[in-house]
Amino acid sequence: MTTHEPMSHDQAIELLPWLVNESLQAEEHSAVSEHARNCVICRRELEELKVLQQSIDSAASQAVLPEPDMRRINARIDQDLARANSGASILAAINDFFRSPWRVAFAVQTLALVAVTFVWLQPRDVEPEFVTLTTPQTLPAGQYLRVVFDPMLDEAGVALLLDEARLSIAKGPSERGVYTLRFAEGVSADQQTGIANGLRADGRVLFLQTVEGTVK
Amino acid sequence: MGRKNSKSDAARQAAASEHSLLAAVARRDRAAFSELYRTYQPRLHGYLRRMVANVVIVEEVVDDVMFVVWTDAKKFRGNSAVSSWIFGIAYRKALTALRKEGRYQAPLVSQAGEHAAAEGAPADLELLHAGLAQLSADHRQVVELTYFCGYSYQEIAEIAQCPVNTVKTRMFHARRRLKLLLPQLAGEAGEQNRDHA
Numbered sequence: 001m002t003t004h005e006p007m008s009h010d011q012a013i014e015l016l017p018w019l020v021n022e023s024l025q026a027e028e029h030s031a032v033s034e035h036a037r038n039c040v041i042c043r044r045e046l047e048e049l050k051v052l053q054q055s056i057d058s059a060a061s062q063a064v065l066p067e068p069d070m071r072r073i074n075a076r077i078d079q080d081l082a083r084a085n086s087g088a089s090i091l092a093a094i095n096d097f098f099r100s101p102w103r104v105a106f107a108v109q110t111l112a113l114v115a116v117t118f119v120w121l122q123p124r125d126v127e128p129e130f131v132t133l134t135t136p137q138t139l140p141a142g143q144y145l146r147v148v149f150d151p152m153l154d155e156a157g158v159a160l161l162l163d164e165a166r167l168s169i170a171k172g173p174s175e176r177g178v179y180t181l182r183f184a185e186g187v188s189a190d191q192q193t194g195i196a197n198g199l200r201a202d203g204r205v206l207f208l209q210t211v212e213g214t215v216k
Numbered sequence: 217m218g219r220k221n222s223k224s225d226a227a228r229q230a231a232a233s234e235h236s237l238l239a240a241v242a243r244r245d246r247a248a249f250s251e252l253y254r255t256y257q258p259r260l261h262g263y264l265r266r267m268v269a270n271v272v273i274v275e276e277v278v279d280d281v282m283f284v285v286w287t288d289a290k291k292f293r294g295n296s297a298v299s300s301w302i303f304g305i306a307y308r309k310a311l312t313a314l315r316k317e318g319r320y321q322a323p324l325v326s327q328a329g330e331h332a333a334a335e336g337a338p339a340d341l342e343l344l345h346a347g348l349a350q351l352s353a354d355h356r357q358v359v360e361l362t363y364f365c366g367y368s369y370q371e372i373a374e375i376a377q378c379p380v381n382t383v384k385t386r387m388f389h390a391r392r393r394l395k396l397l398l399p400q401l402a403g404e405a406g407e408q409n410r411d412h413a
Contacts, residue, residue: 004237013383014384014387014388015369017362017363017387017391018362018368018369019367020363021362021363021366021367021373022366023366023367023368023369025368052341052344052363053363055341055344056344056363056364058340059341060364062263065258065261065262066261066275068257068258069275070250070253072275073253073279073282073286076283077246077249077283077286080283080286080287081244083280146218191409201295202386
């Protein structure tokens with residue numbers, strides 16, 4: 001008397017290969033075996049599979065297999081272990097190094113120094129300003145003079161004239177030779193007028209104009 | 217763990233022993249690895265030789281499989297047989313080898329015939345090798361693992377990492393195809409023999 005459910009033909013014929021190789025669990029084994037006893041198709045199939053399995057087992061028992069040669073695998077394992085050991089020894093060295101607080105401090109200091117140097121060596125983002133004589137410049141509000149000197153007057157002569165008049169170059173000369181001049185600090189408004197008039201009268205000055213406020 | 221042994225006490229002891237060996241391998245025990253290698257090398261060699269034509273490549277793949285065993289032993293969770301785990305690695309390595317260029321192709325019919333004949337295999341086995349060579353890799357694997365390695369369909373599902381029904385379906389189709397192929401191959405072989413005579 002069986003205790004299991006009868007197995008359908010489709011289920012049983014599907015499992016015949018594993019009945020033949022004797023890997024079915026006990027319950028499945030008896031269910032498939034029982035079905036095969038009563039089913040002509042499965043019985044025939046089972047006989048064929050058994051013959052085949054016997055042939056395979058017989059051939060396998062006769063087969064000559066090469067002796068295990070572990071030289072290559074051992075070489076690979078040696079390499080693997082060497083790699084692992086080298087990694088471990090580096091870690092151990094690092095671990096030893098950091099046991100001393102002085103060494104930790106030294107390492108931190110060195111790292112900080114390297115970081116600062118690195119930052120310092122970075123290219124600056126600020127672009128240098130490119131200024132030409134025609135680049136518009138805004139001067140702070142004040143009293144200025146726009147002057148064109150005699151072209152025959154050399155640089156030293158201009159400097160002497162400006163010293164005498166207590167003036168300095170705020171801007172220029174422009175493309176057309178116009179200087180914008182600033183009065184020295186402490187020069188009163190009357191003195192400024194006097195200096196301007198004196199320059200107008202000076203033969204070395206071809207043109208003079210007073211400018212008040214912001215100069216561009 | 218495979219045919220006939222799965223239920224016996226000896227098989228259970230062997231399985232426990234293999235678990236211990238693998239645990240020792242995970243602790244980098246070379247002696248344990250050597251023992252495991254000597255146990256599995258012949259089985260893997262036989263299995264892979266039927267899957268991959270070139271003997272030199274077979275030896276390389278066996279070593280590749282066992283090297284994975286060495287490196288990944290600590291990843292083995294113990295919820296399957298060691299044998300299934302190792303053959304699972306071999307299965308994937310074999311598929312990779314088969315998917316590679318022509319030199320990795322499955323044995324041709326004539327090669328399979330020579331191979332089987334050289335082993336003194338019966339004629340029907342010779343034909344089976346020739347027929348297997350014409351199956352898809354997935355179908356051939358299921359037949360190989362069942363008839364040649366003695367695995368249960370559950371173990372094959374673990375090895376191939378697929379549902380058990382897929383294993384049954386693959387086997388069903390493989391058997392049906394072999395039933396068509398084998399008489400044809402037998403006929404061709406008969407004609408060849410007559411021609412030689």
